Amino acid sequence: MNLRLRFRNGMNITKVSADSVVLKSADMNDLHYKGLSSGILAVFDKLSNGGADEDALSRLVVEHDGSAKLFGYYQFIYGLTSSALIAHHLYEDSQPIAAIMPIARHYKFEQKRIDPDQVYQFSKFAYVRQEDGDFVIETPRGCAKVYLYAEPAFTLWRTLATGHSLNDLAALYDELDSKTIKQFLNLLLNAEMIVSVAEDESTIETAEGALEMWDFHDLLFHARSRQGRHNNPYGGTYRFRGRKQSPPLVKSYADHEPIALPKPDLDALKQGDAPFTAVLESRRSRRTYQDDAPLTFEQLGHFLYRAARVQQMHQPGGDMPDISFRPHPGGGAIHELNLYPIVGKCEGLAGGVYYYDPLNHTLKLVTPHNEYVQRLLHIGWMTADRRSFPQVMFGITSRFGRLQWKYESMVYAATLKNVGALYQTMYLVAEAMGLAAVGLGGGNSDLFGLTTGLDYYEESLVGEFLLGSRDPNGQEW
Numbered sequence: 001m002n003l004r005l006r007f008r009n010g011m012n013i014t015k016v017s018a019d020s021v022v023l024k025s026a027d028m029n030d031l032h033y034k035g036l037s038s039g040i041l042a043v044f045d046k047l048s049n050g051g052a053d054e055d056a057l058s059r060l061v062v063e064h065d066g067s068a069k070l071f072g073y074y075q076f077i078y079g080l081t082s083s084a085l086i087a088h089h090l091y092e093d094s095q096p097i098a099a100i101m102p103i104a105r106h107y108k109f110e111q112k113r114i115d116p117d118q119v120y121q122f123s124k125f126a127y128v129r130q131e132d133g134d135f136v137i138e139t140p141r142g143c144a145k146v147y148l149y150a151e152p153a154f155t156l157w158r159t160l161a162t163g164h165s166l167n168d169l170a171a172l173y174d175e176l177d178s179k180t181i182k183q184f185l186n187l188l189l190n191a192e193m194i195v196s197v198a199e200d201e202s203t204i205e206t207a208e209g210a211l212e213m214w215d216f217h218d219l220l221f222h223a224r225s226r227q228g229r230h231n232n233p234y235g236g237t238y239r240f241r242g243r244k245q246s247p248p249l250v251k252s253y254a255d256h257e258p259i260a261l262p263k264p265d266l267d268a269l270k271q272g273d274a275p276f277t278a279v280l281e282s283r284r285s286r287r288t289y290q291d292d293a294p295l296t297f298e299q300l301g302h303f304l305y306r307a308a309r310v311q312q313m314h315q316p317g318g319d320m321p322d323i324s325f326r327p328h329p330g331g332g333a334i335h336e337l338n339l340y341p342i343v344g345k346c347e348g349l350a351g352g353v354y355y356y357d358p359l360n361h362t363l364k365l366v367t368p369h370n371e372y373v374q375r376l377l378h379i380g381w382m383t384a385d386r387r388s389f390p391q392v393m394f395g396i397t398s399r400f401g402r403l404q405w406k407y408e409s410m411v412y413a414a415t416l417k418n419v420g421a422l423y424q425t426m427y428l429v430a431e432a433m434g435l436a437a438v439g440l441g442g443g444n445s446d447l448f449g450l451t452t453g454l455d456y457y458e459e460s461l462v463g464e465f466l467l468g469s470r471d472p473n474g475q476e477w
């Protein structure tokens, strides 16, 4: 048999007494096995050291415990496999060529029925990457990785870029044992990395159904930023603690002159502002402005103060980063989002890109108005249905490092959720102030980086929001 069973990567097996064993792995609770027979202990030993095929493992049990214990062994090995603890390694001429590695609790491994004439093709969701010097195929569809170690695995995998059956592959590569080809297809099927191609050339990924509608990157993002289909570290793991400092709460732009922004009278607003329910009920996305009376510098100051300033700062001490509390919520109170007013037309403020310092409630000019600034505004205008030309567009960036310092696997998802929370707060403040506001669904992060000199990987645009003076006769829909 060319398929050997072995504990999956990352498992640590310790014998704690003559008949008990503990299995440890960073991604699960310890598993204790007690009262094991000498045959099962020998199986444990084989699964930890080099592995063996099913026949060899059964023989070990018979040798140690007698054939009466075989049924118990089958149940035992089935339990290990269905608990996603066992990897299957495919061998050709005693050399490992590929392996399927479980990465999630719902993993199932079974011998798939393979019709020799059934055509299979590599999935549109599967992709290859390098990991610790190995080629690894991953997919957001399955619960396993497949490792490619040596030929003929690479050749077979490449050939499956277009549809081929077992018979096609055997004819193409007649020097190969067809059992090896069959087992390779079996591994890929168990990992959901190949799909059956129907006579009309459709697959489950292209035929009508939910999968047809998914983009590769969206499904990958969904699967890897949620729990369930991977065993990557997840949540607040503080992986950079002691290695790197988190980026600070606010950026300094030390050599830029601060422009103090006007503040609203909050006490007066608490008494006289529009009631919350009235604001909530009247809020709409508004894209048309009163061009002869644009947004003013004072309104911009009041808006930023009410929606996005730091209300309270908290310094936990040690190497823990400062956190803050603001009118809008933010995961972990980390507040990695920054607001950059991109000013087209604002009474009392020159055009250009500014950084909003939410701690000191000041603006700092980052880039005076130029052709790039104009292009950013133009994109905002096109995205908001080509109505009024933007008066102020807020570029919302994420300083990813602030979240990455604490969280793992979910950083980008978290930052987009924070954008949503900020959008809603901005919408409500704009409505309460009688302004016109609309959140946008996309923009050009590279162009913003070019305009401001920001490093794409440290801080990129993740949202944009338009604000202007409301045209009382504006037609919204």
Ligand SMILES: Cc1cc2nc3c(=O)[nH]c(=O)nc-3n(C[C@H](O)[C@H](O)[C@H](O)COP(=O)(O)O)c2cc1C
Pocket: 283, 284, 285, 286, 287, 383, 384, 385, 423, 438, 439, 440, 441, 442
């Ligand atoms: C995340 C998000 C993205 C949006 N993207 C756009 C956009 O790109 N262009 C646009 O004109 N409106 C955009 N909008 C506004 C929606 O079209 C608007 O909220 C929706 O039509 C409902 O109308 P309402 O906001 O008046 O309730 C967006 C809103 C949100 C929350």
